[in-house]
Amino acid sequence: MRTTDSRGVLMVVSGPAGVGKGTICDEVARMMPDVFLSVSATSRPPRKGEIDGVHYFFKTTSEFEEMIKNGELLEYNRYVNGNYYGTPAAPCDEHIKNGDSVILEIDVEGGRQVKQKRPRTVMVFVVPPTFCELERRLRGRKTETEEDILSRLERAKVEFNLASDYDYIVVNDTVENAAEKIKAIIEAEKCKTLRCLDFICRHITDE
Numbered sequence: 716m717r718t719t720d721s722r723g724v725l726m727v728v729s730g731p732a733g734v735g736k737g738t739i740c741d742e743v744a745r746m747m748p749d750v751f752l753s754v755s756a757t758s759r760p761p762r763k764g765e766i767d768g769v770h771y772f773f774k775t776t777s778e779f780e781e782m783i784k785n786g787e788l789l790e791y792n793r794y795v796n797g798n799y800y801g802t803p804a805a806p807c808d809e810h811i812k813n814g815d816s817v818i819l820e821i822d823v824e825g826g827r828q829v830k831q832k833r834p835r836t837v838m839v840f841v842v843p844p845t846f847c848e849l850e851r852r853l854r855g856r857k858t859e860t861e862e863d864i865l866s867r868l869e870r871a872k873v874e875f876n877l878a879s880d881y882d883y884i885v886v887n888d889t890v891e892n893a894a895e896k897i898k899a900i901i902e903a904e905k906c907k908t909l910r911c912l913d914f915i916c917r918h919i920t921d922e
């Protein structure tokens with residue numbers, strides 16, 4: 716059934732490092748061909764195997780600052796390592812206009828900025844089944860030092876407190892379950908009354 720608001724859903728997915736946001740979002744995009752995963756811009760140099768325009772849009776610091784100045788970013792953050800990360804607004808807006816839904820996998824601070832600029836953004840926070848499970852996953856990645864792991868666990872506790880600002884909490888018990896839930900959220904958001912008002916009005920007038 717066609718409603719008049721054919722725009723896609725803009726969704727922010729946040730959650731503590733190691734919770735598996737990336738894998739879940741990849742699975743959602745695989746299940747839903749009309750879902751586009753936003754590619755962030757960053758001023759950090761590419762790691763081995765990373766491709767410009769696929770993993771990130773790699774920019775110099777001055778190029779990134781130019782993007783900020785020109786208002787090209789939906790949100791951005793500069794982390795302690797001095798590197799900028801941000802979401803280019805134009806590709807997101809274009810996809811939404813064309814009816815595709817867009818997922819931004821970003822931190823809580825970035826999510827807050829997006830919600831301010833685009834108030835209809837759907838906010839999803841991914842949590843592990845237990846805190847112990849998060850620690851087990853972080854250790855299992857074998858990519859972080861002990862100091863890194865402890866600092867990420869500390870940050871996760873702080874972020875958990877901010878989860879109450881989000882619209883939905885999705886528990887990552889299995890990737891399939893979590894991805895199914897996000898798919899259901901996107902579909903439910905498209906059925907929101909606010910998006911269907913024109914359709915309802917036309918229906919009433921037809922009778």
Ligand code: 5GP
Pocket residue numbers: 755756759790791792800801802820821822824825
């Ligand atoms: P990495 O350098 O390991 O790829 O990413 C470092 C951090 O940057 C991660 O915590 C990631 O969530 C964050 N990040 C990646 N893209 C964006 C973005 O577009 N905006 C914001 N605010 N953070 C991002």
